[in-house]
Amino acid sequence: MERTIRTEDDLLAIFHEACSANQLLGVESEKFGVVAATGVPVQYVGVPASVRTVFDGLCSKFGWRELAEKPGAPVVALERVGRGGKVAQVTLEPGAQLELSGEPLEDVHAIELEAAEHLREVAAACEGLGIVWLATGFHPLARQADLPWVPKDRYAVMRDYFPTRGTRGLDMMRRTATIQVNVDFSSEADALRKFRIAMKLAPLATAIFANSPLLEGRPTGRACERACVWLDADPDRTGLLPGLWRPDATFHDYAQWALDAPMYLFKRGGKVFANTGQTFRSFWTDGFDGERPTTEDWKMHLATLFPETRLKTTLEMRSVDSQPMSTYCALAALWAGLLYDPRALDEAEALVTPFTHDMLVRARADIAIRGIGAELGEQPVRELAERVLEVSSGGLRRRARLDGSGQDECRHLDSVITLVSRGQSPGSVLLERLNGSLERADILEASRADG
Secondary structure, eight states: OOOBOOSHHHHHHHHHTTOOSOOOEEEEEEEEEEETTTOOBOBSSSSSSBHHHHHHHHHHHHOOEEEESSTTSOEEEEEEEOTTSSEEEEEEOTTOOEEEEOOOBSSHHHHHHHHHHHHHHHHHHTTTTOEEEEOOSBOSSOOGGGOOOOOOHHHHHHHHHGGGSOSOHHHHHHTBOBEEEEEOOSSHHHHHHHHHHHHHHHHHHHHHTOOBOEETTEEOSOSBHHHHHHTTSOTTTEEOOGGGOSTTOOHHHHHHHHHTSBOOEEEETTEEEEOTTSBHHHHHHHOBTTBOOBHHHHHHHHTTOEESEEESSSEEEOOOBOOOHHHHHHHHHHHHHHHSSHHHHHHHHHHHTTOOHHHHHHHHHHHHHHGGGOEETTEEHHHHHHHHHHHHHHHHHHHTOOOTTSOOGGGGGHHHHHHHHTTOOHHHHHHHHHTTOOOHHHHHHHTBTTO
């Protein structure tokens, strides 16, 4: 229920109410649509090969339901109850990237089934449209001018705001795609401990899954163009948040950081109030045009903050490029093994304890360029990544979540374990597939989401 925020308890309630004994996994994954015959990005509406046409197919064939921000507004998402009995959504990022916001599921095996079903449904909805869906962290072909703008209220505000806060905010909005994993926390202490560990491991995850080596049809010489973008977006709402790394950090500390971040907007009765010049703290103490913040305003604000690990009703790990099916499930497996097994959590904490903020800042910049070949402090990232994967594998074995053939979740890590052992990432495999060719058809084939 929406209510006016009066005390700090009102701010912290969203976190306390989310504490749960569950150990579910949710995956949110984005992909780019391209018309194969022309290389033109899929538009929002107005042409046969548009996102709206795809939405129509998903609704008519598979029971999805259209969602708009308000009655009469453009459709910007779909929703349905999934096989697990919980709500899943298909949403749109600013440049019409298609995102599956999956159900919270019991294990990585279920995530694999969900992802495969989603790709089958999207393929059926695109029948006859000639659309190819790409899973890379940065659009391998499109220029900014080629992409549409999805008509969502906050995107219009962000479009004007981001160029004032860095040089690559619009690239972040329209030319990047990610996959993130959401996990539960059982208590305040558990949430902040997992937050601290996941934040320090975020650059290593970026390196393991680096998958954006192309820009406008050409290799950049950088392993992760998406990571380069995030280094020059909006420093007020991004980064590693070292102030929250203390062992005694609390929900209060996260809320204090969020209160001092600039807002985008809030809504009243269908009207949008853009207030990018005001922090949420100022909105709380001083109001805006006679309005005072509500719990819904606070939830919206928390969703417009973009640190590498984000705290909402789950803990969200956000540092990784979009992945093809060959490595899609490995990310969920990585975090399930690290964060849902007590021994693995202890081992991961011991591994990251020596990492300082300065070390990780330097490593993020190096990883953006060299990926798995970078260094963190004086240690090769490849060696650290191998240790992280070893710890996660142990956690997955102890979780002992078996599929129908009796295999545990470790099988989902095999693809990236093999790549890291070779000093590779998904992006270097993409370049190998191209074998020097920069033909559009070859780039589309090498970047396919179902690859």
